[in-house]
Amino acid sequence: MSRSQLNATEKTACSSLAIVFGLRMLGLFMIMPVFAIYGQQLDGFSPFWVGLAIGAYGLTQALMQIPMGLLSDKIGRKPVIYIGLLVFACGSLIAAISESVYGVVLGRAIQGLGAIASAILALAADSSREEQRPKVMASIGVCIGVAFAAAMVAGPVLAPVIGLSGLFFFTAVMAVVGMVLVKVWVPDVVYKAPLGDTVAVPRLLLGLLNKKELLRLNSGIFILHLCLTALFIYIPLQLIENGLPAAQHWWVYLPTLVVSFLAIIPLLIIGARKQKNKQIYLGSIALLAVSLVLFSLASDSLWLMVFSIFLFFVAFNFLEASLPAFVSMLAPAGAKGSAMGMYSTSQFLGAFLGGVLGGGAYNYAGEQGLFMVLFGLVICWLLIAFGMSNPSQIRTHVVSIAPFDAHQIDELAEQVSQLSGVIEAVIVPGEQTAYIKVKHTEFNLEQAHALLK
Secondary structure (H helix, E strand, O other), X not given: OOOOOOOHXXXXXXXXXXXXXXXXXXXXXXXOOOHHHHHHHOEXXXXXXXXXXXXXXXXXXXXXXXXXXXXXXXXXXXXXXXXXXXXXXXXXXXXXXXXEHHHHHHHHHHHHHOOOHHHXXXXXXXXXOOOOHHHHHHHHHHHHHHHHHHHHHHHHHHHHHHHHHHHXXXXXXXXXXXXXXXXXXXXXXXXXXXXXXXXXXXXXXXXXXXXXXXXXXXXXXXXXXXXXXXXXXXXXXXXXXXOOOHHHOHHHHHHHHHHHXXXXXXXXXXXXXXXXXXXXXXXXXXXXXXXXXXXXXXXXXXXXXXXXXXXXXXXXXXXHHHHHHHHHXXXXXXXXXXXHHHHHHHHHHHHHHHHHHHHHHHHHHHHHHHHHHHHHHHHHHHHHHOOOOOXXXXXXXXXXXXXXXXXXXXXXXXXXXXXXXXXXXXXXXXXXXXXXXXXXXXXXXXXXXXXXX
């Protein structure tokens, strides 16, 4: 098997873990486009509690994301995934049998406690060679995007048939299916990928708080998911006011999502090939702001509402696809797992606060107040992002090394640092691993392999 192709284990791990991850995200997202409509039958319903119900999972998932990843490093990836899916199923059942919005909020919070993202990504890393790992991670990322799109369609299609409680029961069933898939399909692996490349390392987390590039990206994903959650308090209700029945909302979500996915493909290609990632990134944030302005003007126009949703999803999909790649590129050598842990925590906190802030703003200041808050946050993001480095030229390579004496390590790290294009080199003897952050246009990986072997 060529080292440029996935082997059988990598293909199996990639497909199975992507589907398990996708099933869980489908369950989390499916409620988003319908709760503001079908939740009106619940005791205690209000826009504030709608936001809290949609975003409650974000708080608990943010709190558990890093601890669950660390636990998977101690007791194994699969046990943590089983535990997480079981907790997720229990939360779904609690939400399904609840007759008040408060019970649904509790169920959604328990869903978030089953935070398995870190364990799944770590298992994917354990199941793949270093040179194939980006392909495996990208495949899982694509599956998450597909799950989001499917949820935007499945929620409005299924809710009129099985009701809100039926959606939660369906979500619980999918969690059980995910557990079966982990048992019968996901391969057992003996190899463990380098710790710094997979899960958060506690001793590194504090040091990452003063990394300006990562703070810019973390604040970006925070605001992006805050806007997403807040908007879905407003969009379903506004579509109904503009004359589109709830059962037909997928007519809007499906084409706008499909076309927006197609629209970002050339943007991703141009950003990578022409090294214009920063410029397109800033343009996407500006487009997000434009879509919010159009939302505020669309109260009497269904077509303007649909166009606003399309622009929002173009910006959202590009930013959602680009931000984790930027984090991976700009993270300090040997700290990608920790950087991604902080990034994911910021993402889920944004989802939670989007529900709280969005629901509160919509409840007390109306839709115009909601859009003023969101627009202000996006403009702040745009200003923060202007100072970022262009990530197009930066890569981090993880290279296995031969055993060396302790006194040789410093000398070896110095030699690697002198190679052309190297920005930073970190050697971890206990992992027999070297992390090398480079300008990829100037760096020769074969030279590093020869030196380290």
